[in-house]
Amino acid sequence: MKTIIAALLVLPNLLLGEMTFSMIKPTAVQEQKAGEIIAQLQASGLRVVALKITKMTPEQADIFYKDLKDKPFFPELSKMMTSGPVVAMVLDGDNAVAKTRELIGPTDPKEAKPTTIRARFGKSKGDNAIHASDSVVSAEREIPIFFSGEEIFLSK
Ligand code: DAT
Numbered sequence: 001m002k003t004i005i006a007a008l009l010v011l012p013n014l015l016l017g018e019m020t021f022s023m024i025k026p027t028a029v030q031e032q033k034a035g036e037i038i039a040q041l042q043a044s045g046l047r048v049v050a051l052k053i054t055k056m057t058p059e060q061a062d063i064f065y066k067d068l069k070d071k072p073f074f075p076e077l078s079k080m081m082t083s084g085p086v087v088a089m090v091l092d093g094d095n096a097v098a099k100t101r102e103l104i105g106p107t108d109p110k111e112a113k114p115t116t117i118r119a120r121f122g123k124s125k126g127d128n129a130i131h132a133s134d135s136v137v138s139a140e141r142e143i144p145i146f147f148s149g150e151e152i153f154l155s156k
């Protein structure tokens with residue numbers, strides 16, 4: 001019985017791989033950098049399985065950044081994230097969460113390796129070109145804020 005339950009838990013991961021949520025922020029979208037950023041993600045083997053251009057509402061920003069609501073920079077962050085369209089996506093692949101975090105670099109572009117997306121396209125600690133989920137649990141929370149199941153295309 002235990003073996004069957006374990007197999008059922010492992011099976012979706014074998015079939016689907018790991019998914020993460022990523023979002024290109026308004027300044028990078030405005031500067032027409034979305035194509036280059038997505039190309040860099042795909043070049044590392046991540047698969048784009050959902051994609052949309054959309055504008056976040058302040059209510060969505062409250063939900064999305066719920067853990068940062070009490071931070072002094074939250075009002076500025078919300079204003080920036082709702083200032084123009086974002087490009088939201090779901091990425092699928094082996095270790096998609098850690099791989100995407102590695103590719104984007106640390107929060108502050110000034111501290112990021114030159115080849116990372118934040119070093120290449122980020123302006124500042126807040127306006128840092130791209131978001132990516134920091135864990136599988138975060139990805140599972142963030143993906144449904146932007147995508148319904150029908151908008152995610154996992155078949156190979
Ligand atoms: P990350 O996006 O690297 O996961 P985070 O989750 O700590 O970083 O914060 C979410 C976003 O909030 C981050 O991309 C930019 C903004 N932010 C974080 N710390 C900040 C700070 N000290 N000043 C301004 N903006 C900040």
Ligand code: MG
Pocket residue numbers: 132134
């Ligand atoms: Mg984060």
